[in-house]
Amino acid sequence: MRNRYRLGIDAGGTFTDFVLAENNGSLRVFKSPSTPHDGTIAIKAGLAQISEAVQRPIEEIVQECDLCINGTTVALNALIEKKGVKVGLLCTEGHEDSLEIRLGHKEEGYRYEADFPPAHMIAPRHLRRPIRERVTGTGDVNIPLHEQDIRDAVSYFKEQEVESVAISFVWAVRNPAHEKRAKEIVQEMMPGVFVCTGSEVYPQVREYTRTSTTVVNAYLSPVMARYVQKIDDYFQSLGAKSPVRYFQSNGGLAIGEAMRGRAVNAINSGPASAPQAGLFVGQPFDINNVITVDMGGTSFDITLTKDGQTNLNKNIDFLRYRIGVPMIQVETLGAGGGSICHVDEYGMLNVGPESAGANPGPVCYGKGGTRPTVTDANLVLGYLNPKAVLGGTIHLDRDAAIQAVKEHVADPLGISVEKAAYGISTIVNLNMVNGIRRVSIERGYDPRDFALLCAGGAAGMHITALAEEIGSRTVLVPKVSSVFCAFGQIISDVRYNYLASEPMRLDDHANLEALNKKFDELETQGREHLISDGFSNSQISCSRSVEMRYVGQIHECNVEIHPGEITREKIASVLDDFHKRHEELYTYSEPHNPVELVNIESTMVGNVEKPEFMQVAQRGSTAADALVEYRPALFDDDGHWTDTPVYSGPELDVGVTIDGPAVVEEPTTNIVVRPGWQLVLEPNNCYRLTRIN
């Protein structure tokens, strides 16, 4: 680190987390309640805590930061609460309804339900205006742009007090001239109003996806811009040396300037730093394949990284909006400690997605909850200490938990309370395993090849059981797991994705010159962008991927290729990789059939120097020194209680091994070490659990 400090601020739904890394290797962690209406309030409160803890004015600390990083849910909240700005859309005449037709599809799971509503329209029909123009798939102009249509539409937008304009024309990805001209006219007629085009926001083939992405971006960017302005101003007023970096859904940082016009790039940034943090924590153990699981009170987030590369999603429905831009694939389930357990009309035990949240919370919190939750079941099973949760600030009522599990689960199913509690745990684990399948098996990866990385307050109690289910033999639980995302952000790089479409068959006639030229363009643009962000050439790196398919297929497989000139030989090896990948994913390949390339992408990374963290020194104590008590706990559905040793995590020394069954208590989480597992605290302040039989 060039300077003394680096500051990470992650605004979550409930808490805003702060991490302050210092160049002596120390890491401090703070939390302040989030203030969604004005995020700066929580930030100021957190900075005041930091100032007090470090015993220095906050200005001095900020001025000595090499980077201040902010992960924000501003865009996400605006999307969830439908509080973006009023958007008008200009589109090719005849295609103004693609946004509302949504490919004519109703989401799975609601086939026969009569009360499942259609998706919310950001731009209602009267604000989607047809423009006479048409480009074809070859990029040729079929109908010239009628500029008067744009002027008429913009006049209507002004009358309607539209605050943001999206422009998306059919095949603009092959020829953006009409979109560019339309943008000029909008800017001229509505100065100061935000405007973006499909070919800028998501330059890939698929009109519906591109239009939808552009509209969402227009909806959120003005909101994001206001937020960024506020934060940038505030940090400038504190004397920050470099612009604040914001975290994006692609797992990388961006400066505010890039963020203002691309809010759609930040809509799921919260959990997107988990893979980076996972790799960092796994590094000392040469772990490059990581599945991260983050379980809090209401949700369970999963990501997957293979060989250091994290799964990305493109072209997905996010909160029922179709989004094209690459986002770290985060599988989110309604499975948290607060998830409510109930027996449905079929007589089947279900857990979640309904959650008791923080209020009333689980039954055992004694705040009025009456229906049993996952936390209640964990308490019944002996995984939680009734006397010491959250550092002893909350006492848990185990009898109430037992009663709730009996009344709502055990009795209706005609089974014992023990079996019911264990069953709840089994079901919630099953839901999580199915979530893990979606990031692993459905992407052609075998989960047995991965380490599980555990974050969030509730995951530790399920993690060894989950690992057994998916066949993973290694689990990592870092002590920073409660501020895992903020931690991930301060060790992340600046990352921008540059996309283009360059459809061609990969045969002997493939136009490699055009392909090389396109990559060069993308990468030159990216390099310039990063240099203007303050990176030097030596700090910039680049990776490439191409999307390929058999001729006639519509969905592509993503294949990584190395940067540098693309030659015939290189294409041959890319084709081999493609056939192999297709086979991994779908059980077969067709090596004799022609293959085509569709979209290309260059990911440009401005490498940020990582902080060095202190290694924890061995104190020379034994496991017995950390032993708190023995407590009965259940590890099987046979109802057999095991007298289980409980250890205090903060008292546990580096290098001491503990064999399961055991429970390790940390102030913000409990780790259940199931029989057959061994736990050890590593010098990087991370618990490592290994399956030993």
Added chain:
Amino acid sequence: MSSSVDPITLAVVRGALETAQREMTLTLEKTGRSSVFNLAHDYSNALFDHYPEMILQGQDIPIHLGSLIPAMKEVADYFGDDIHEGDVIYHNDPAYKGSHILDCCMYKPVFYQGELVFWTVCKGHLTDIGGPVPAGYNPDAKEIYAEGLRIPPVKLWEKGKRRDDVINLLLTNMRARRDQEGDLNAQYGACRVGERNLIALLDKYGVAEVKACIAELKNMADRQMRSLIAKVPDGEYYGSAVLEDAGHGFGDMEITSKVTIKGDSVHIEVQSPPQVPYFINSYEGNSMSGVYLGLMMFAQLPPPYNEGLYRAVTVDLGPKGTLCNAEEPAPHVNCTTTPMETLTDAVRKALEEAAPERVSASWGHASGINIAGIDPRTGEQYVTMVLASIISGAGATQVMDGWHACGPLCCFGALSSGDTELLEYSYPIIIRRYGLIPDSGGAGMYRGGSGTVWEVEPIDHEMTVVAFGEGRKIPTMGAAGATNQLLEPKLGRLVIQREDEETVYKANTIESVKAGERVANFNPGGGGYGNPFTRPPENVLEDYRNGLVSLDAARMEYGVEIDPVAMAINSEATAALRQQLSTHRV
């Protein structure tokens, strides 16, 4: 709980079955070669046990799924003892309870330690099946033999060995062979992915426990359906729906259903006119789908679905040789939409009478087009059903307006129309318009969803257009007192623009369209729910603002007077108009 299975294992098994089916669907979507597979999702996957009974029906196309139940049994019976590990069976023939010959179905028996435990089944609509007309919809066929290739149950893999000769025989009979071969591979991949999942489940819990859980899952579905039926008063209920003459000259035809509720079971009897030498006859398998869809519109149950749902249901499709219980040599290719959707309406209507509190309006029927020609870019032949052309409006329900662009009835939102650019990339066409049709949604307190228009122009070649379906003369049925005044925009039609002349087609037809000419296919909106005069005027104004309801329709159908300049409701005039029209209409 009345069963002896462990409730926790039961939940785990249910989850594993759902995952297996889901991953089959994912495989088909990602690897399918024709636009019908990869863009439109016109395919369905299901799992069967050893009986074979359906143990998991996915979220796919309703019209496929009902017919899978009898078809699977037919296929298993056909081979009897001659079913072995590594076999893969293929079939499309309606005489063996298939739906229509374009829907080709793959059945893979799953063996575990030498025992047949499951079947993974994958049905998909191929873009061509041979025969005289590309894409299979031949309105001139007088017999099934003139429609395309019939495939009785046949093994494509035998004991793990691919029968290249048989596969070659099939593919040789189809247009756009590479697409069909790719889709066949995709089906094979899906069946294998399903098999892989099921074997992992058996490894974990063993055959006995998994079988016990599956038996209980079917019992649960049975109990669920019976408890719904038990709430309906015992009695006989009648419903009927009219199938329009779509140009065949046999006149309009009435399909009726009698639903008898007795305690917790239901018997459904269907009556239809004699079969006709035109492609709208429905064989038994397909008609079962129509009946089951009407039932599911009543039951509105959340997933998962299995054969236990139908244990309380008995069905009599009427005498052999009738429209809804056709037999050889009746031509049938249009049957998955026509007359199936009319049959569904007849059943839905009888159930509306039985349980008015559960009714929804009907959805727009399919009136669409297939296109074919030689792609000037490659010189290769192309042929496809244009699923985008049949995306109609959904029916309004008791609580909300119908979804726009979500039909047709037979697919119930499971279809996908495909992206405009991807369609233009795959076929030599320019799509001029893909949009909602003003005034197409049925009028009601809740408005029916709008239908869509798909307008296309061939690039540098002559394109064959085959129009099929109906809903061009009789509008979509509303419910609970919904009525329409402006009928024309609510109906389907085909419009061809040739030079200065515009031709409107209301009958099924095969046309040729040259570069520079345009074809627009309009399909119907969904039915409305409730008296339109009780629709809040501000909702009508909002529809007007959005161009979904015209001034005339606001006035005639909803009794709402709008001042278009002020974009406001004239409340007094509206009250007076509603008063006057109600009196008049009574």
